[in-house]
Amino acid sequence: MxxxxxxxxxxxxxxxxxxxxxxxxxxxxxxxxxxxxxSSTNNQRIESWWSIFRKGWCQFWMELFADLRDAGYFKGSHEHQCLLRYCFVDVIQKDLDECVRLWNSHRICPSGTASCTGGVPNELYYLPHR
Incomplete structure (x- = not known):
């Protein structure tokens, strides 16, 4: 909302x-x-997540696609997009699924300054009564 x-x-x-x-x-x-x-001081958890996501997962793909573009293998046309999607979609999806699995199963420490509870993201979402 x-x-x-x-x-x-x-x-x-x-x-x-x-x-x-x-x-x-x-x-x-x-x-x-x-x-x-x-202020971003109140967004520390999501900023942390984006940092982990970028460093651990998407930086490789960003650099790969930039290299393909710079080498002339990707010009932004529909045909090139379809080829890249065909070649990489399964691998990228597996990386994203692994990132989600790891993030949603790690323990978040409770914050002393924010009104956020700690716990494991999947448990916080699926079992909020706990």
Missing amino acids: RLRTDCGTENGTMAAIQCTLRHHHNDYYSGASSHMYG
Whole structure:
């Protein structure tokens, strides 16, 4: 219902998308109220996750696709996109699934300064009563 982001350059687009998608809703957080900016000190957990994700999983793919582009193997055409998708989709999906599995099974320490509980993400999601 509500998206909170820091003022990073990529987040202006996220704010616009969120507000657009929630424009026709009738609840308290509809339209412009569906997004708010906040300091990144309150986003430490998600910033940590993005750092781990980038370093451990997607940096390799970003560099590979940049190298393919720079070598002239990928020009952005529909044919090139289909070829890359055909060649890499299964491998990328396996990497993403492994990243999700590892993240959702690790233990998060409770925060003394935030109102977030600690625990294992999958347990926090599927067994909130615990």
